[in-house]
Amino acid sequence: MLTLKVLQENKEYVIERLAVKNFKAENLINQILELDQKRRSTQNSMDSNQAELNKLAKEIGELFKNGKQTEANELKNKNAEIKNTVKIQGDELASIEKQLNSILVQLPNLPHKSVPAGKGADDNKEIRSGGSIPQLPENALAHWDLAKKYDIIDFELGNKLTGSGFPVYKGKGAKLQRALINFFLEEAILAGYTEYLPPILVNEDSGFGTGQLPDKEGQMYHVGIDNLYLIPTAEVPVTNIYRDVILSVNDFPVKMTAYTPCFRREAGSYGKDVRGLNRLHQFDKVEIVQIQHPEKSYQALEEMVNHVENLVKSLNLPYRILQLCGGDMSFTSALTYDFEVYSAAQDKWLEVSSVSNFESYQANRLKLRYKDENDKKTTLVHTLNGSALALPRIVAALLENNQTNQGIIIPEVLRKFTGFDRID
RNA sequence: GGAGAAAUGGCCGAGUGGUCUAAGGCGCACGCCUGGAAAGUGUGUAUGCCUCAAAAGGGUAUCGAGGGUUCGAAUCCCUCUUUCUCCGCCA
Numbered sequence: 001m002l003t004l005k006v007l008q009e010n011k012e013y014v015i016e017r018l019a020v021k022n023f024k025a026e027n028l029i030n031q032i033l034e035l036d037q038k039r040r041s042t043q044n045s046m047d048s049n050q051a052e053l054n055k056l057a058k059e060i061g062e063l064f065k066n067g068k069q070t071e072a073n074e075l076k077n078k079n080a081e082i083k084n085t086v087k088i089q090g091d092e093l094a095s096i097e098k099q100l101n102s103i104l105v106q107l108p109n110l111p112h113k114s115v116p117a118g119k120g121a122d123d124n125k126e127i128r129s130g131g132s133i134p135q136l137p138e139n140a141l142a143h144w145d146l147a148k149k150y151d152i153i154d155f156e157l158g159n160k161l162t163g164s165g166f167p168v169y170k171g172k173g174a175k176l177q178r179a180l181i182n183f184f185l186e187e188a189i190l191a192g193y194t195e196y197l198p199p200i201l202v203n204e205d206s207g208f209g210t211g212q213l214p215d216k217e218g219q220m221y222h223v224g225i226d227n228l229y230l231i232p233t234a235e236v237p238v239t240n241i242y243r244d245v246i247l248s249v250n251d252f253p254v255k256m257t258a259y260t261p262c263f264r265r266e267a268g269s270y271g272k273d274v275r276g277l278n279r280l281h282q283f284d285k286v287e288i289v290q291i292q293h294p295e296k297s298y299q300a301l302e303e304m305v306n307h308v309e310n311l312v313k314s315l316n317l318p319y320r321i322l323q324l325c326g327g328d329m330s331f332t333s334a335l336t337y338d339f340e341v342y343s344a345a346q347d348k349w350l351e352v353s354s355v356s357n358f359e360s361y362q363a364n365r366l367k368l369r370y371k372d373e374n375d376k377k378t379t380l381v382h383t384l385n386g387s388a389l390a391l392p393r394i395v396a397a398l399l400e401n402n403q404t405n406q407g408i409i410i411p412e413v414l415r416k417f418t419g420f421d422r423i424d
Numbered sequence: 425g426g427a428g429a430a431a432u433g434g435c436c437g438a439g440u441g442g443u444c445u446a447a448g449g450c451g452c453a454c455g456c457c458u459g460g461a462a463a464g465u466g467u468g469u470a471u472g473c474c475u476c477a478a479a480a481g482g483g484u485a486u487c488g489a490g491g492g493u494u495c496g497a498a499u500c501c502c503u504c505u506u507u508c509u510c511c512g513c514c515a
Contacts, residue, residue: 043474047484054484057496061442064495076495083495246471367472373453378471 001104001364003380004036017110020117020326028103035100042096046089049082056082105214109361111326112335118325125325127337130309131318134344134401142345143399144276146408147173150423153395155276165266165274165281172423176398176410177284179417180391181259184286184311188257188388191307193288196258198237201228206240209366211332211358221263230263234287235385239362242291246378247370253300254291257388259284277392278350284391290384293370294360297382298335301357304386305337308353311389314413317397318342320349334359341393345400350393355386399423
């Protein structure tokens with residue numbers, strides 16, 4: 001969430017920036033500033049009452065010790081009144097803080113200066129592209145047909161076991177998944193990321209820390225009996241490793257990677273573009289996360305974009321990189337690049353990665369700070385993450401683009417992980 | 425799942441109602457000492473919020489978390505969480 005400080009000091013700027021995300025902030029900010037005013041005066045008054053109580057308690061103690069019962073009892077009466085006031089003020093303060101917080105979390109992150117205004121996907125800006133679109137044979141098939149032809153992914157079986165959107169990978173299809181996961185993890189490790197294997201169920205605090213709760217509650221599967229959530233991305237457990245942590249300057253950069261399955265309810269997106277692997281309820285993904293000094297976070301973002309670009313390049317997939325416009329960006333992001341690969345038989349661009357800088361927005365929720373050696377103050381860090389990469393759409397594009405009459409050709413870089421060079 | 429024990433600062437650890445403004449040690453930082461280092465020695469060493477133009481300073485809260493008793497709680501009571509030991513179950 002945004003800090004109170006930025007709202008107090010740069011109200012007009014915040015309103016202007018949030019308009020880029022098509023968000024009208026003025027009313028909410030006014031409410032916040034008013035509540036904050038109340039919070040401070042209440043706290044101020046409560047603290048001085050409490051100071052008075054502490055002083056009286058000491059005096060009463062002294063009087064008892066000296067055997068002056070009567071005087072002690074007089075002071076006790078005086079005490080009771082102040083104590084009651086403190087109690088009322090404490091309740092009031094808690095209520096104000098609760099209100100304040102509930103409004104504060106409704107404000108999205110400020111988009112970076114470079115973010116273009118826009119309503120949706122059509123207004124995203126292409127940064128660059130690469131690879132070449134393949135010439136497919138006349139009888140080219142979409143990946144769901146190829147999956148059936150070579151018996152490597154069974155969508156109907158997933159329906160039987162769980163429901164739609166939970167495919168079953170089989171034989172070389174299953175091994176291809178494992179190979180991709182290994183390839184992506186190895187590349188991340190080579191790039192200096194530390195591998196983690198985190199839990200895939202998280203508690204409410206973690207969901208709040210990275211911004212999934214309370215805004216996107218309906219998008220996560222919830223295990224009610226234990227009040228836990230299935231993660232929609234490894235970002236959640238991995239970033240939360242550093243919840244409530246104070247780093248020192250020489251801890252930077254923190255670079256972490258993790259493979260996890262990801263679970264998304266995708267409520268409201270039935271019907272369109274959900275065929276085959278295009279949109280699933282469970283899928284595999286390798287994620288990269290960085291925790292950075294605020295001055296270095298945009299440099300880190302570029303580094304992460306380059307990392308992801310090298311992955312799609314090495315898989316020989318035609319790709320393009322988009323900078324998202326304000327209207328298409330997530331609630332928590334300050335700047336996002338999306339990667340899309342071209343899936344030739346479907347004739348579609350498919351999003352396979354999203355790389356974002358959250359600046360201090362998540363850090364503020366996470367209470368993730370660093371301490372400067374010189375001024376001894378704590379400052380919020382910047383957090384970033386990106387998919388590197390999400391598997392299903394990569395598999396879709398690989399199957400479709402690499403189909404030949406002799407089977408599906410496995411990209412060179414994957415062969416040491418698959419142990420085979422084609423699916424036939 | 426059942427029974428018992430425990431949770432204190434970066435770490436170890438003392439502390440069973442007021443002198444806790446949390447002993448002592450380790451670590452770390454800075455100084456002194458030294459030719460340099462070690463040893464020795466001195467000082468400092470948490471976080472949030474409020475106050476202050478800022479800094480300094482002051483106030484307040486925090487001893488696993490949340491409630492309660494009391495004029496006063498690290499200390500007493502209740503609930504929860506986690507860890508350890510034993511029992512049960514189990515890949």
